[in-house]
Amino acid sequence: MKIQFTVNKKKYSLDVSPMTRLLDALRNNLGLTGAKEGCGEGECGACSVIVDGEVVNSCLIPVCQVQKSTIKTVEGLSSGENLTVLQESFTRFGGAQCGICTPGILLATQNFLDLWKKKKGGKVPGEAEIREALAGNLCRCTGYTKIFLSVKKALRNTPRPERN
Numbered sequence: 001m002k003i004q005f006t007v008n009k010k011k012y013s014l015d016v017s018p019m020t021r022l023l024d025a026l027r028n029n030l031g032l033t034g035a036k037e038g039c040g041e042g043e044c045g046a047c048s049v050i051v052d053g054e055v056v057n058s059c060l061i062p063v064c065q066v067q068k069s070t071i072k073t074v075e076g077l078s079s080g081e082n083l084t085v086l087q088e089s090f091t092r093f094g095g096a097q098c099g100i101c102t103p104g105i106l107l108a109t110q111n112f113l114d115l116w117k118k119k120k121g122g123k124v125p126g127e128a129e130i131r132e133a134l135a136g137n138l139c140r141c142t143g144y145t146k147i148f149l150s151v152k153k154a155l156r157n158t159p160r161p162e163r164n
């Protein structure tokens, strides 16, 4: 089956089985290995990507469900070697350790901040809101303290809105 979609602003047409997991299509067919396989069961968020503006677990989505969709993976966050404020903050304040959860957490956070900005303008989200936004993304290394610290530090440095 031909699947056509846009990933990180680039159009693709893939000839794959319709039940191929989106995670496998991204990693194996497109070579975008930022999304990771953790649990493979929709529990950990390591495979998170953004599909049409919503964070989804790509391990649970057959590729036929993203026909004509617009997808963003962690590779689409930075602009070449220029990291976003959020990415810089994670590297600086220890939000990324082994890195398995990091792509999903960065995408979930950036998506949350972009939506928050659209709804609430300049109001800064509190830790409770950030925790809620990241509830679907598990981390086995950081104890979350440094993840939330990285997000809060990035907020003080005004994260750039999502690039369209």
Ligand code: FES
Pocket (backbone or CB within 6 Å): 036, 037, 038, 039, 040, 041, 042, 043, 044, 045, 046, 047, 048, 057, 058, 059, 060
């Ligand atoms: S690998 Fe997809 S949610 Fe864990």
Ligand code: FES
Pocket (backbone or CB within 6 Å): 095, 096, 097, 098, 099, 100, 101, 102, 138, 139, 140, 141, 142
């Ligand atoms: S940094 Fe290792 S799982 Fe989060």
